[in-house]
Amino acid sequence: MTAADQLYARLPAVIRARDAEVGEPLRALLAVIGEQADALAADIARGYEDHFIETCQDQYVPYLARLVGTVPLYDASTAQDDATALVEFDDLRGPRLLPSAGASARADVARTIAVRRRKGTVSALADVAQHACGFPVRLVEGLARTAWTQHLRHTRPDLTTTRLPTRLDSALAGTPFDRTTRLVDVRHPDGPVGWYHPAHVTVAVHRERAAALQRVPAREADQPWRYRLDPLGLDRPLFTRGNRTADLPPGLEAAAVPAPLRPALFEADLLAHPDTSAAGGPLPSPTTLYGPVGDQANAPAASLGVWFDDRFVTPTADPADLGQVHATVLSRRLDPWPAARPDGAVLAVDVRNGRVAVGSALPLPAVLRGSFFHGAAGLVGGGDYDRSGWLAAGEPDQLLTVAAHDADHTTLTDALAAWAAGPARHTVIQVLDSEDYALPAGITVTGRSLVIEAADLQRPVLRPAPADGTLTVRGDGTLTLSGVALDGRIATGPALARLRLLHCTLLPGGPRDQTGAPVADGPSITVAGPSPTLRIQLAFCLLGPVLLDAPADEVLLLDSVVAAGPATGTAGATEAVAGAGAPGTGLRAERSTFLGTVAARTVDASECLFTARLVAARTQQGCLRYSYLPPDDPARPAEASRTPRRFACQPDLAVARVLAADPQATGAARAALVDAEQRRVRPVLVSRHYDDPGFAELDPRCPAEIAAGAEDGSEMGAYCHVKEPQRLDNLRRRLDEYLPAGITAGITVIV
Numbered sequence: 001m002t003a004a005d006q007l008y009a010r011l012p013a014v015i016r017a018r019d020a021e022v023g024e025p026l027r028a029l030l031a032v033i034g035e036q037a038d039a040l041a042a043d044i045a046r047g048y049e050d051h052f053i054e055t056c057q058d059q060y061v062p063y064l065a066r067l068v069g070t071v072p073l074y075d076a077s078t079a080q081d082d083a084t085a086l087v088e089f090d091d092l093r094g095p096r097l098l099p100s101a102g103a104s105a106r107a108d109v110a111r112t113i114a115v116r117r118r119k120g121t122v123s124a125l126a127d128v129a130q131h132a133c134g135f136p137v138r139l140v141e142g143l144a145r146t147a148w149t150q151h152l153r154h155t156r157p158d159l160t161t162t163r164l165p166t167r168l169d170s171a172l173a174g175t176p177f178d179r180t181t182r183l184v185d186v187r188h189p190d191g192p193v194g195w196y197h198p199a200h201v202t203v204a205v206h207r208e209r210a211a212a213l214q215r216v217p218a219r220e221a222d223q224p225w226r227y228r229l230d231p232l233g234l235d236r237p238l239f240t241r242g243n244r245t246a247d248l249p250p251g252l253e254a255a256a257v258p259a260p261l262r263p264a265l266f267e268a269d270l271l272a273h274p275d276t277s278a279a280g281g282p283l284p285s286p287t288t289l290y291g292p293v294g295d296q297a298n299a300p301a302a303s304l305g306v307w308f309d310d311r312f313v314t315p316t317a318d319p320a321d322l323g324q325v326h327a328t329v330l331s332r333r334l335d336p337w338p339a340a341r342p343d344g345a346v347l348a349v350d351v352r353n354g355r356v357a358v359g360s361a362l363p364l365p366a367v368l369r370g371s372f373f374h375g376a377a378g379l380v381g382g383g384d385y386d387r388s389g390w391l392a393a394g395e396p397d398q399l400l401t402v403a404a405h406d407a408d409h410t411t412l413t414d415a416l417a418a419w420a421a422g423p424a425r426h427t428v429i430q431v432l433d434s435e436d437y438a439l440p441a442g443i444t445v446t447g448r449s450l451v452i453e454a455a456d457l458q459r460p461v462l463r464p465a466p467a468d469g470t471l472t473v474r475g476d477g478t479l480t481l482s483g484v485a486l487d488g489r490i491a492t493g494p495a496l497a498r499l500r501l502l503h504c505t506l507l508p509g510g511p512r513d514q515t516g517a518p519v520a521d522g523p524s525i526t527v528a529g530p531s532p533t534l535r536i537q538l539a540f541c542l543l544g545p546v547l548l549d550a551p552a553d554e555v556l557l558l559d560s561v562v563a564a565g566p567a568t569g570t571a572g573a574t575e576a577v578a579g580a581g582a583p584g585t586g587l588r589a590e591r592s593t594f595l596g597t598v599a600a601r602t603v604d605a606s607e608c609l610f611t612a613r614l615v616a617a618r619t620q621q622g623c624l625r626y627s628y629l630p631p632d633d634p635a636r637p638a639e640a641s642r643t644p645r646r647f648a649c650q651p652d653l654a655v656a657r658v659l660a661a662d663p664q665a666t667g668a669a670r671a672a673l674v675d676a677e678q679r680r681v682r683p684v685l686v687s688r689h690y691d692d693p694g695f696a697e698l699d700p701r702c703p704a705e706i707a708a709g710a711e712d713g714s715e716m717g718a719y720c721h722v723k724e725p726q727r728l729d730n731l732r733r734r735l736d737e738y739l740p741a742g743i744t745a746g747i748t749v750i751v
Contacts, residue, residue: 002034002038003033003034003037003038003041004027004030004031004033004034004035004037004038005034006034007030007033007034007037008026008027008030011026053106053109053110054106054110058078058106061075061105061106061109064109065105065109065112068109068112068113069112070108070109070112070737071733071737072105072108072109073102073103073105073108073132073730073733073734074102074105074723074726074727074729074730075102075104075105075106076098076100076101076102076723076726076727077096077098077100077104079098079712079723081098081559081590081591081712081720081721082096082097082098084558084590085097085098085539085558088537088556089390089500089502089537089539091392091393091394092389092390092391092392092393093388093389093390093391093392093393094389094393095389096389097389097390097539098721099378099379099385099386099540099721100386101134101721101722101723101727102133102134102723102726102727102730103131103132103133103134103727103730107131108131108132111131115127115128115738119738120738120740122139122141124738125139125201125735125738125739126139128734128735128738129203129731129734129735130244132727132730132731132733132734133205133727133728133730133731134727135205135206135207135727136205136206136242136244136256136257136258137203137204137205137206137257138176138177138203138204138206138256138257139201139202139203139204140176140195140201140202140203140204140748141201142189142194142195142196142197142198142199142200142201142202143198143199145178145181145182145195145196146181146182146183146184146196146197146198147181147182147183147184165180167264167267167268168251168264168265168268170264171262171263171264171265172254172262172264172265174192175254175750176202176204176257176748176750177253177254181196182195182196183196184196184197184198185197185200188744188746189201189202189744189745189746189748190746190747190748191700191746191748192748194746197744199742199743199744200743200744200745200746201739201743201744201745201746202745202746202747202748203731203735203745203746203747203748204748204750205728205731205747205748205749205750206242206257206258206259206750207377207722207724207749207750208239208258208259208375208376208377208693208694208697209258209375209376209377209378210239210240210241210242210258210303210373210374210375210376211239211373211374211375211376211383211384211385212241212293212294212371212372212373212383212384213229213231213370213371213372213373213374213383213384213434213459214293214294214371214384214434215307215369215370215371215434216229216231216369216370216371216434216435216461217231217367217368217369217435217436218230218231218356218368218369218370219231219232219233219512219514220368220514221337221355221514221515221516222337222514222515223337224364225341225357225358225364226334226337226355226356226357227355227356227357227358227368228353228354228355228356228516229354229355229356229370229372230354230374230691231434231436231461231485232461232485232487232505232507232511232512233487233511233512233513233514233516234354234507234512234516234690234691235335235353235354235355235516235691236353236354236374236691236692236693237260237261237351237352237353237354237374237375237693238260238261238303238304238351238352238354238372238373238374239258239259239260239261239303239372239373239374239375239693240254240255240257240258240259240260240261240265240289240301240303240373241255241258241293241301241302241303241373242255242256242257242258242259243255243256243300243301244256244257245300246300246301247300248288248301249272249288251268251272252265252268252269252272252288252289252301255288255289255301255303258373258375259375259750260352260375260693261289261303261304261351262351263331263333263350263351263352265289266289266290266304266331266349266351267331269287269288269289269290270287270290270315270329270330270331272287272288273287273315286298286299286302286305286314287315287329288301288302289301289302289303289304290302290303290304290305290315290329291305292305292312292371293305293371293372293373294371302371303372303373304349304351304370304371304372304373305370305371305372306329306347306349306356306368306369306370306371307365307368307369307370307371308325308362308363308365308368309365309366309367309369311323311324311325312324312325313325313327313329313347314326314327315327315328315329325362326345327345327346327347327359327362328344328345328346328347328359329346329347329349330342330346330347330348330349331348331349331350331351332348332349332350332357333350333352334348334350334353334355334356334357335350335352335353335355337355337357338357341357341358341359341360342357342358342359342360343359343360343361344359344360344361345359345361345362346359346361346362347359347362354372354374356368356370374693375693375694376693377686377693377694377695377696377697377719377722378697378718378719378721378722379540379721380503380540380541380542380559380560380561380718380719381485381503381504381505381540381541381542382454382459382483382484382485382503382504382505383459384457384459385457386456386457387454387456387457387482387483387503388456390482390483390502390503390539391453391455391456391482392428392451392453392480392482396424396426396427396428396451397424397425397426397427398419398422398424398426398427398428399427399428399430400415400418400419400427400428400429400430401429401430401431401432402415402429402430402431402432402437403431403432403433403435404433404435406432407432411437411438412429412431412437412438412439412452412462413437413438413439413440415429416429416439416440416443419450420444424448425447425448425449426448426449426451427448427449427450427451428451428453429450429451429452429453430453430454430455431452431453431454431455431458431460431484432455432458433455433458433460434454434458434459434460434461435460435461436460436461436463437460437461437462437463438462438463438464438465439462439463439464439465439471439488440464440465441464441465441466441470441471441472442471442472442473442474443471443472443473443474443479444473444474444475445473445474445475445476445477445478445479445496446474446475446476446477447475447476447477448475448477448478449477449478449480450477450478450479450480451480451482452479452480452481452482452484453480453481453482453483453484453502454482454483454484455483456483458483459483459484459485459505460484460485461484461485461486461487462481462484462485462486462487462488463487463488463511464486464487464488466488467519468488468489468510468511468519468520468522469486469487469488469489469510469511469519469520470488470489470490470491471486471488471489471490471491472490472491472492472493473490473491473492473493473496473499474492474493474496475493475495475496476495476496476497477496477497478497478498478499478500479496479498479499479500480500480501480502481500481501481502481504482501482502482503482504483502483503483504484504484505485504485505485506485507486504486505486506486507487507487511488506488507488510488511489506489510489522489523489524489525489526489544490506490524490525490526491525491526491528492525492526492527492528492529492531492534493528493529494528494529494530494531494550495529495530495531495533496531496534497533497534497535498534498535498536498537499525499534499535499536499537500536500537500538501537501538501539501541501543502539502540502541503539503540503541504538504541504542504543505541505542505543506524506525506541506542506543506544507524507544507690508524508542508543508544508563508690509521509544509690510522510524510544522544522545523544523545523546523547524543524544524545524546525543525545525546525547526547526548526549527547527548527549527550527552527585528549528550529550530550530551531550531551531552531553532551532552532553533553534552534553535552535553535554535555535556536552536554536555536556537556538555538556538557538558538560539557539558539559539560540558540559540560541557541560541561542560542561542563542690542695543560543561543562543563544562544563544564545562545563545564545576545577545596546562546576546577548577548584548585550584551584551585551601552584552585553585553586554585554586554587554588555577555585555586555587555588555600556588556589557587557588557589557590557592558589558590558591558592559590559591559592559718559720559721560592560593560718561592561593561595561695561696561717561718562576562577562592562593562594562595562596563576563595563596563688563690563695563696564576564594564595564596564597576594576595576596576597576598576612577594577596577598577599577600584601584617585600585601586600586601586602586603586604586622587600587601587602587603587604587605588604588605589603589604589605589606589608590605590606590607590608591606591607591608591710591716591717591718591720591721592605592608592609592717592718593608593609593611593696593717593718593719594608594609594610594611594612595611595612595688595696596611596612597612597613597614597615598610598612598613598614598615599614599615599617600615600616600617601616601617601618602616602617602618602621602622602644603616603622603624603643603644604621604622604623604644605622605623605624605625605627606623606625606626606627606711607625607626607627607709607710607711607716607717607720608624608627608628608716608717609627609628609683609706609716609717609718610627610628610629610630611630611683611685612630613630613639613640613641614629614641614642614643615641615642616642616643616644617642618644619642619643619644619645620644621644622644623644623645623646623647624643624644624645624646624647624649625646625647625648625649625711626647626648626649626709626710626711626716627646627649627650627716628649628650628651628681628682628683628706628709628716629641629643629646629649629650630682631651631678648709648711650681650705650706650709650716651677651678651680651681651682651705653705654677654680654681654705655673655674655677655678655681658673658674658677659673659674680703681703681705681706682703682706683698683702683706683716683717684698684699684701684702684703685697685698685699686698686699686751694751696717696718696719697719698715698717698719699751700749700751702715707724707725708725712726713725713726714726728747728749731747732747735747
């Protein structure tokens with residue numbers, strides 16, 4: 001009951017009766033007064049909730065932080081990087097189209113009192129570091145790593161340098177999990193130096209996340225007993241899950257953070273498996289690292305599991321269990337592939353390349369499935385991260401579901417046939433799992449809108465029927481692919497209105513054959529026919545080149561990586577986005593990375609990373625903001641870039657600062673200053689190969705002008721949404737607050 005109703009009910013009945021006789025003007029007056037009374041009551045209630053950090057409004061978080069004596073951290077949820085996406089993609093659920101990054105300032109303030117009660121302890125420092133930056137961290141105590149001169153009456157065997165290292169010790173040497181002790185290092189703990197000092201503490205930040213793939217079908221190689229676990233047929237290293245809360249046995253602490261699964265670590269886990277069994281009893285089914293991934297109760301730290309069809313492959317010694325395949329799991333190098341099958345009932349796994357070989361005594365499965373983790377630099381390309389805001393909103397004319405079980409259709413081709421036979425103008429086909437699905441050679445969207453989207457946390461693989469994996473899109477309608485991996489490429493026919501890819505992966509270099517080589521290297525998207533109204537919109541995608549043989553209206557890229565050149569080489573000599581002859585298409589890009597040359601009619605780019613030449617046909621339109629563009633070579637004027645006006649771009653900004661600091665420099669001295677600064681300020685990437693975990697990711701050695709050169713102080717390029725500089729700054733603030741007196745702290749970003 002509203003305040004107006006309550007006031008009206010308190011009036012005498014005779015007055016209410018007379019008011020009703022004349023059209024209830026008194027009720028209308030009380031309704032106006034009641035609106036203000038309701039607003040006042042809501043404000044009073046809101047003021048009560050603003051006293052608590054859990055329920056207060058965002059603008060009051062800094063005030064509550066001051067009350068408990070802490071400094072608010074940078075909160076990535078306040079970023080406005082999704083403004084363009086919200087305008088362009090108004091048919092999505094939203095309300096936010098920006099991935100979460102780092103710790104919440106509200107949660108940090110809420111934890112302050114509880115953490116301060118443990119201030120000065122190692123566990124509290126590790127906990128604060130983890131929550132401050134939002135990355136998995138490992139605390140390296142210099143006191144426990146430094147070798148001491150031993151007293152004969154009080155020996156410390158763990159602090160001696162004479163212990164014979166094992167294979168695992170050698171594999172972990174130089175990492176945050178190095179178990180050997182060293183002599184004192186008096187340098188400041190920064191990067192890989194200064195770790196070994198009694199008064200030093202180093203926070204090792206593991207910025208790459210472990211992307212989960214749950215029971216996905218593996219790709220069969222050139223022999224029926226050879227498999228690649230990656231569903232796209234790539235040789236990609238497996239990662240540890242990175243579960244800090246799991247109870248890890250001694251020697252396997254390296255599995256507490258997401259990192260490449262080292263063969264020595266995996267082998268040590270498998271060899272320790274017999275020692276975990278009870279005397280005379282059967283072995284437990286999972287080891288620490290090998291087990292049914294996702295089973296929190298029985299395998300909380302499992303990073304790899306293999307199934308033959310629906311039967312789990314396990315090293316247990318209980319052959320009576322017919323629901324499992326009993327095999328000895330071995331860590332082996334399978335690159336190059338062995339000429340013959342391994343002998344016996346064994347499952348050989350190469351964790352460095354993600355390969356599996358089935359032993360001669362095991363039956364070959366119809367489908368080999370794997371649950372494992374890959375390394376990923378950000379939330380790009382689809383996968384196991386939250387995409388709920390990017391799903392189609394509203395009620396479409398037709399909604400079809402596709403899954404192996406419990407769906408409208410079990411194949412995507414059947415769902416497309418049902419869509420083509422119907423009259424619906426707006427159709428959403430939702431794929432509910434991460435299986436492989438075949439696509440027809442072409443899709444016609446004449447006058448219609450078709451959305452093929454993966455359910456949240458899923459990434460199915462779509463395989464077009466042609467041998468080269470080309471999916472031809474015809475008609476004058478709209479096609480949207482969301483959250484899928486396309487094992488092929490897209491070619492558009494004439495008159496298409498819009499092609500939209502959201503959180504998708506189009507394998508640079510095209511699909512792979514059974515040997516892992518590209519079937520036919522080429523662009524990921526080709527516009528072949530005249531499409532003057534075509535708009536190509538890409539958001540949070542990983543793909544190869546975009547080639548426009550005919551003019552289109554616009555290419556929009558948000559938070560994406562466009563990698564040109566062969567899949568196994570660099571992109572320096574190939575177009576990333578280009579038109580044939582005179583460019584006839586406008587390019588609009590925000591927070592994207594281009595590994596190759598770019599040519600367009602007009603260019604409007606912000607916070608982008610261009611690694612090669614940029615050519616804009618019309619330099620009077622557009623702008624280049626907070627971006628990096630390689631400097632021109634004076635010896636090759638024909639290969640110089642042509643750009644619109646630039647604002648706060650690198651290395652121009654760095655060169656201007658150097659020259660302003662030394663205004664007396666002229667001639668050769670001035671040229672030397674410019675050349676040195678241009679050589680210093682250039683992007684350093686971890687890798688240009690898609691199958692590497694650090695694909696298109698900035699190396700920690702990258703200069704700050706690029707690593708923190710975006711408008712809000714984050715990095716330029718596709719991983720701007722990670723907000724790494726701000727999260728590391730949060731970590732530094734908390735270390736200054738929680739470090740014990742006399743201790744020096746350093747931060748190391750692990751690649």
